[in-house]
Amino acid sequence: CLDSVNYVTRYEDLVECFRRVHLFLEPGGVFLFDINTEYKLRSISGQAFISEAEGAYCAWRASFSEKRSICRYDFDLFVQEEDHWNRFFETHFERAYKVDELKSALREAGFSKEPVLYGELRLKPPEINAGRIFFAAQKEKK
Numbered sequence: 001c002l003d004s005v006n007y008v009t010r011y012e013d014l015v016e017c018f019r020r021v022h023l024f025l026e027p028g029g030v031f032l033f034d035i036n037t038e039y040k041l042r043s044i045s046g047q048a049f050i051s052e053a054e055g056a057y058c059a060w061r062a063s064f065s066e067k068r069s070i071c072r073y074d075f076d077l078f079v080q081e082e083d084h085w086n087r088f089f090e091t092h093f094e095r096a097y098k099v100d101e102l103k104s105a106l107r108e109a110g111f112s113k114e115p116v117l118y119g120e121l122r123l124k125p126p127e128i129n130a131g132r133i134f135f136a137a138q139k140e141k142k
Contacts, residue, residue: 003036003132006094009070011105014097018109018137028141031111032134034120038096040131041071055080069096102135111137 008014021031045064051057057078064071075090099117106115115137119126126133 001032001034001134003034003094005033005102006036006041006071006097007092009093009095011101014102015105015108018105018111022110022139025139027139029139031137031139034132034134035097035102036071036094037126037130037133038069038098039129041094041096043131045071057085064096070094071096099133106135106137110139112140113138 005014005017008017018031025031041062042064044062046062048059048061050059058075060073060075062071062073071094073090073092073094075088075092077088077090078085079088103115115135117126118124118134118136119130120132120134
């Protein structure tokens with residue numbers, strides 16, 4: 001979980017990922033994953049965040065491209081090692097998939113049953129402006 005599907009930024013690669021999951025899933029098995037929603041990725045665009053823990057400090061900023069449906073995160077990481085701090089930079093990209101795109105990718109990969117969708121931390125359907133949606137896609141029983 002933890003929005004790993006969003007990190008697969010090309011639709012064709014996502015279908016291939018789902019195909020491989022389907023291939024190795026037992027009949028009747030369930031594939032669970034979650035996404036950061038388009039609503040969430042758009043809403044954090046332009047915001048800066050800070051996270052601090054003992055021996056570590058992280059500052060990051062998010063920006064959303066409407067044209068590409070990609071959210072870019074630029075991270076500044078500081079890690080304490082004995083008497084000094086090391087600085088690292090990372091950039092992450094997440095694609096904002098629509099629910100219908102994910103359902104289509106699952107069908108193309110061989111999941112014929114409609115996935116069940118859940119809201120964050122609840123066994124109920126997601127709300128309209130949910131920040132995270134959980135999917136449960138079941139492989140057909142033979």
